[in-house]
Amino acid sequence: MTDQPRGDAHEDTSPQNHNTSPQAPSEIGAIWDDRFATNEWPTEPDGPLVDHLCGVTPGSAIDLGCGPGRNAIWLARKGWSVTGVDASAVGLNQARLRAEADGINLELIQADLTTYQPPPKSFDLVVLANMHFSPEERTALFERFGAAVKPGGHFYVSGHHSESFGIAGPPDIERLFTEELLLELLTGFEVTVERHERRTGDGDIVIVDAVAWATAPHDDQEGQGVQ
Numbered sequence: 001m002t003d004q005p006r007g008d009a010h011e012d013t014s015p016q017n018h019n020t021s022p023q024a025p026s027e028i029g030a031i032w033d034d035r036f037a038t039n040e041w042p043t044e045p046d047g048p049l050v051d052h053l054c055g056v057t058p059g060s061a062i063d064l065g066c067g068p069g070r071n072a073i074w075l076a077r078k079g080w081s082v083t084g085v086d087a088s089a090v091g092l093n094q095a096r097l098r099a100e101a102d103g104i105n106l107e108l109i110q111a112d113l114t115t116y117q118p119p120p121k122s123f124d125l126v127v128l129a130n131m132h133f134s135p136e137e138r139t140a141l142f143e144r145f146g147a148a149v150k151p152g153g154h155f156y157v158s159g160h161h162s163e164s165f166g167i168a169g170p171p172d173i174e175r176l177f178t179e180e181l182l183l184e185l186l187t188g189f190e191v192t193v194e195r196h197e198r199r200t201g202d203g204d205i206v207i208v209d210a211v212a213w214a215t216a217p218h219d220d221q222e223g224q225g226v227q
């Protein structure tokens with residue numbers, strides 16, 4: 001089972017593919033360094049992200065846990081001004097090389113997301129794709145990441161649905177998402193949650209993802225119960 005993003009044919013369930021604790025931050029980067037150095041990571045962006053951005057005017061975006069940059073690079077190609085943050089130097093270097101080859105600019109930051117503080121109300125779009133944090137850290141992280149969205153901006157979250165437990169994602173069901181959990185984590189936003197099915201392997205394995213598209217209230221709406 002894996003934290004592999006949608007579209008990837010291979011799914012494995014090894015515990016070392018967890019995103020965060022119990023490993024120390026430096027170990028997380030090293031684990032993903034090894035993974036990115038020895039596996040080809042998909043280059044196609046998240047399908048639901050592409051769908052949700054249809055008709056949205058490009059602005060500033062931050063991709064939290066960008067890895068080799070499949071979403072960050074697609075956004076930059078579409079005219080977004082993109083910052084990518086990740087613990088893996090190898091992943092970030094792959095993103096940098098792809099961006100250079102494309103002649104696009106990405107701001108890339110190596111940081112541990114469990115302590116990284118994005119600047120508040122600074123981004124038209126915050127992307128958190130395939131990041132499966134533990135319940136102990138998740139609520140605080142969603143609050144911190146959500147605070148980075150500008151008034152009227154968007155927070156896109158995707159990850160393995162709990163229905164994918166044992167098939168895809170970390171071997172720890174508590175880290176997986178449900179529609180209800182996403183709604184709870186995104187209190188204060190106007191939220192659409194979706195359940196996405198995709199096929200992998202020879203097409204006979206169905207993986208279910210949970211996706212949220214959340215819009216921050218405008219300043220004059222704050223505290224008025226947008227959700």
Ligand SMILES: C[S@@+](CC[C@H](N)C(=O)[O-])C[C@H]1O[C@@H](n2cnc3c(N)ncnc32)[C@H](O)[C@@H]1O
Nearest residue numbers: 003005019032065067086087088112113129130
């Ligand atoms: C499953 S991959 C997802 C990559 C990308 N978002 C995507 O959808 O293709 C998880 C990424 O999160 C990064 N990551 C995991 N834990 C992290 C942490 N605590 N701080 C920063 N990056 C982390 C890994 O290095 C890896 O790039």
